[in-house]
Amino acid sequence: MEQILSGFTDILTIANFFYIALGTTIGIFIGAIPGLGPNMAIAIVIPITFYMEPLAAIALLVGLMKGGTYGGAISAIVLNTPGTPDAAATCLDGYPLAKQGKPEKALKMALYSSCFGDTFSDLVLILVAASIAILALKMGPAEVTSMIVFALTIIAAVSGKSLLKALMAASFGILLSSVGMDPLSGDPRLNFGSLELEDGFPMVALFIGMLALSEVLVQMEQHKEGGTAKPVSFDKNAKKEDRSLSFHEFKGTIKTMFRSSLIGTGIGALPGLGYTLAAFLGYAAAKRASKHPEEFGKGSLEGIAAAEAANNAVVGANLIPLFTLGIPGNVSAALLIGVFMIHGVTPGPLMFQEHGRFVYGIYGALIVGNIFNLVIGSLGLRLFARVLLIPKQIVFPIICILCFTGVYVSSRSLFTVGLTVVFAIIGYFMKRLDLSFVAFIIGYILGPILEFNLRRTLVISQNSPLIFITHPISLAFLILTVFAVWKWGFRSKERGISIIESKEQT
Numbered sequence: 372m373e374q375i376l377s378g379f380t381d382i383l384t385i386a387n388f389f390y391i392a393l394g395t396t397i398g399i400f401i402g403a404i405p406g407l408g409p410n411m412a413i414a415i416v417i418p419i420t421f422y423m424e425p426l427a428a429i430a431l432l433v434g435l436m437k438g439g440t441y442g443g444a445i446s447a448i449v450l451n452t453p454g455t456p457d458a459a460a461t462c463l464d465g466y467p468l469a470k471q472g473k474p475e476k477a478l479k480m481a482l483y484s485s486c487f488g489d490t491f492s493d494l495v496l497i498l499v500a501a502s503i504a505i506l507a508l509k510m511g512p513a514e515v516t517s518m519i520v521f522a523l524t525i526i527a528a529v530s531g532k533s534l535l536k537a538l539m540a541a542s543f544g545i546l547l548s549s550v551g552m553d554p555l556s557g558d559p560r561l562n563f564g565s566l567e568l569e570d571g572f573p574m575v576a577l578f579i580g581m582l583a584l585s586e587v588l589v590q591m592e593q594h595k596e597g598g599t600a601k602p603v604s605f606d607k608n609a610k611k612e613d614r615s616l617s618f619h620e621f622k623g624t625i626k627t628m629f630r631s632s633l634i635g636t637g638i639g640a641l642p643g644l645g646y647t648l649a650a651f652l653g654y655a656a657a658k659r660a661s662k663h664p665e666e667f668g669k670g671s672l673e674g675i676a677a678a679e680a681a682n683n684a685v686v687g688a689n690l691i692p693l694f695t696l697g698i699p700g701n702v703s704a705a706l707l708i709g710v711f712m713i714h715g716v717t718p719g720p721l722m723f724q725e726h727g728r729f730v731y732g733i734y735g736a737l738i739v740g741n742i743f744n745l746v747i748g749s750l751g752l753r754l755f756a757r758v759l760l761i762p763k764q765i766v767f768p769i770i771c772i773l774c775f776t777g778v779y780v781s782s783r784s785l786f787t788v789g790l791t792v793v794f795a796i797i798g799y800f801m802k803r804l805d806l807s808f809v810a811f812i813i814g815y816i817l818g819p820i821l822e823f824n825l826r827r828t829l830v831i832s833q834n835s836p837l838i839f840i841t842h843p844i845s846l847a848f849l850i851l852t853v854f855a856v857w858k859w860g861f862r863s864k865e866r867g868i869s870i871i872e873s874k875e876q877t
Contacts, residue, residue, distance in 0.1 A: 378731025382739055387430045390423075391736060394434020395743045399751070401435075402442020403758045404766060405452045407586065409439025413706045414582040415770070417713075418575050418777035425714035425729060430736040432710060436703050437489060437740045440646070440683050441748060444481040445755055448675075449474055457646030457682045460654045464667060464674030471670055475752060479616040480675045482748040484628050486741050488680035491632035492639060492687030493737040496694070500723075500730075503695040507720035512827040513838050517848035519821045522698045524852045525641070527810045534856070537807040544814025545821065547572055554823050567786045574709045575781050577815065579774045580791040581808070582702070585798025587767050616672075624676040627657045631677045635684025639700060640691045646682040646701075653681025687737060693718050694730065697820065698813075705812045 381387075394416075401412040412435045420428035443458035448465035461481060468477040510518070527537035550561045551571030562568035631653030638649040657677030658667045667674045689700035690707075697719030699705035711718050716726050723730055748755070778791045801808065832838035839845045 375731050378728045378733075379735040381426055381728065381732040382430065382735035387427055387736070388739065388743075390427050390431040391434040391740050392743050392747060394431040395438035395740065395747050396434075396751070398435040398438025398440075399442040399445070399744075399748060399755050400438075400758050402439035403445040403755055404761075405446050405450065407590075407766075407770075408443065408457075409436050410702045410706065411583045411586055411770075412439055413703060414578040415773050415777060417578060417706065417710060418781035420710050421713060421781055425716065426732045426736070428710055428714065429707070429733055430740075432707060433733070433736045433740045434743065436686055437683075437744045438747070440489075440686055441482060441485040441679075441744060442755065444485065444675075444679055445478065445758075448477045448481060457650060457685075458678070459647060460650035460678035460682070461675060463654065463678070464669070464671045467668065468670035468672070468675070473670070476616055476672075477670075477675060478752055479749075480620075480624070480672050481679045482745065482752075483616065483621060484624065484631075484676040484679040485683040486745045486748075487628045488632040488635055488682070488684035489686050489744070490738070490741045491629075491680075492636045492684040493734070493741065494687075495636050496687045496690055496737070497734050500691055500694045503691065504720035504723045507695050510844060511842070512824040512831065513842045514844045514848070515824045516821060516828055517839055517845040517852070518696065519698065519817050519824070521848040521852045521855070522692075522696075523810070523814060523817065523821075524855050526813055527807065533805070536805065537810040540801065540806040540808070541810040541814035543806075544811040544816075545818035547577070548815045548818030549822065554819060555826055567784065573778075573782055573787050573790065574713075575778055576787045576790040577794050578706060578709065578812075579778055580794025581798035581801075581812070582706075583770065583774050584791065584795035585802060587770055588795060588799045589802050590763065591767060620672055624673055627660075627673050627676050628680040630656055630660065631681035632684045635681035636688040638681075639685035639688025641700070646685045649685050650678045650682040653677045694722065695720060699816060702809055702812050705816045708816050 397416075398409055398412055401407045402409055413432055416431060416435060420431065423431070440457060444461045444465065446452050447458040447461040448469050451462055451466040465477045465481060468474075523541050524538075527534055527541050548571070550568055551559070552569065553560055559569050631649075634653045634656060635649040638652065654667075654674060654677045657673050658664050661667065661671075661673055663671070663673075685701075686703075689704045692698045692700050693704045693707065697708075697717070699708055708718055716722060716729065774791065775788060778788050779785070782788075798808075801811065828838055829836075839849060
C-alpha cells in the first residue's frame with residue numbers, strides 16, 4: 372500500500388503536470404494533421420527523454436499518446452480525412468454532422484467519448500495488471516520463448532493484408548536486433564567491423580528514421596500527387612444548441628460508450644489488433660443496438676461516441692501485455708519499451724517487484740493525462756482545428772529539422788545521423804511494399820528477449836527441442852501458434868480484411 376500511495380504521489384508535481392500538459396497539446400496538434408499521428412511524435416521526442424527523470428519522460432509520452440489518439444478525430448470531423456487510421460470510423464458520422472453546421476458539437480462528442488473510453492481502459496489496466504504479472508512470474512524460459520513466438524504470429528496475422536509479408540517484416544526486425552554484442556558470449560557479430568555498431572543499431576536512429584522521416588517522404592509524395600481538401604468552417608453565428616453538447620445528448624450515448632469501451636479494452640489487451648479494428652467493431656455494435664440505426668452515417672452522435680470510445684480504450688489496454696509480459700501491443704507501446712530501457716527499467720512481470728513505485732506513478736500519469744486531455748481539448752477546440760490550415764510545406768521541414776537535431780543531440784555522431792537517413796529510405800520502401808511496420812518494430816523490440824530465452828532453454832535442455840513440448844504452458848502456446856497460422860493465414864484473412872474495408876466504405 373505504501374508503494375501505491377508513493378507512486379501516485381510522485382506524479383503530483385508541477386514538473387510532471389507540465390510534461391503531461393505539453394505532451395497532450397503536442398499530441399493533439401500532431402494527431403490532427405493527416406498522416407502524422409502519435410507514433411511519429413513519440414519517435415521525435417524520444418531523444419529529449421534521455422535527459423529527463425524516468426517518470427517525467429513517461430508522463431510526456433503518455434500525454435503524446437492520449438492527445439494524439441484524440442487528435443485524429445479533429446481532421447476526421449472537420450476535413451473528412453482521419454488524422455490517423457484509428458479515426459477512420461469517426462468520419463462516418465463526424466463529417467456529416469459537421470456539414471450540417473455543427474462541427475463543435477461533433478468535436479465535443481468525440482472529445483468526451485475519447486476521455487471516457489481512455490479512462491475506462493486505464494482503470495482496467497490498474498485493476499488487472501498486477502494479478503496477471505504474478506501468474507507470468509511462474510513462467511520459465513521455455514514458456515517465454517513459446518509465448519513470444521505466439522505473440523509475433525498473432526501480430527503478424529492481424530497487422531497486415533498478407534501474413535507472409537508481416538512475418539517477413541517481423542523477421543527483418545529480429546535480424547536487425549541481432550546486430551551488436553552476443554548476449555551470452557559478449558562477442559561482436561554482424562557489425563561488419565564497425566565500432567559504431569558494436570552496441571547494435573542506435574534505437575533513436577531506427578525509430579526516428581523508420582517512423583518519422585519515412586512518413587514524411589510518403590506524405591510528401593502523396594501531397595504532390597493529390598490536392599488538399601478544404602476544412603469545414605466554424606460559423607460564429609451558429610445557435611448555441613448547434614455549438615454545444617447538452618446533458619441529455621451526452622446521457623443518451625453513455626450505454627454506447629460503455630459498450631465501445633469494453634470492446635476497445637478487449638481488443639487492446641490482445642497484441643497487434645489495434646485501434647482501427649476496435650473503432651469499426653464498436654461502431655458496428657452501436658449501430659446494431661441503436662433504436663435509430665437509420666441515423667448512422669448521417670451525423671449520429673452515437674456513431675461518433677462509439678468509434679472514439681472504442682479506439683481510445685485501446686490506449687490503456689495496450690499497456691496490459693506490456694506491463695505484465697513485456698510484449699508491446701502496438702507501435703506506441705513498443706516505443707515506450709525503448710524509453711523504459713533507456714532509464715534502466717525492463718517491462719514485464721518483474722517490473723512490479725523491482726520498480727513497483729514507478730509503475731504506480733505511471734498509473735497516476737495515465738489518470739492525470741485523461742484530465743488534461745479533457746481540459747486542453749475543450750479549451751483549444753477551435754485552435755486545434757486551425758492546425759489543418761497550416762501548409763504541409765511548412766510542417767515537413769520543421770519535422771525534418773526536429774528529427775535530425777534530436778538524433779545528433781542524443782548521439783553526438785554524424786554516423787548515427789547517416790543511419791537515420793538509411794532507415795528512412797528503408798521505411799519508405801517498406802510502406803510502399805505494404806510491409807507491416809507494427810510487426811517490424813515489435814520484432815525488433817522482442818528479438819533480443821526471444822533469442823536470450825531460446826538459448827537459455829536450449830542450454831537447460833542440453834540442446835533438446837523436446838523441452839518446448841514437455842512443458843504444458845509452452846506446448847499450449849505452440850498449439851495456439853499453429854492454430855493462428857491456419858486460422859488467419861490460410862482461411863479467414865481475406866474475409867476479415869474485406870469486412871473491415873466494406874465498413875470503411877459505408
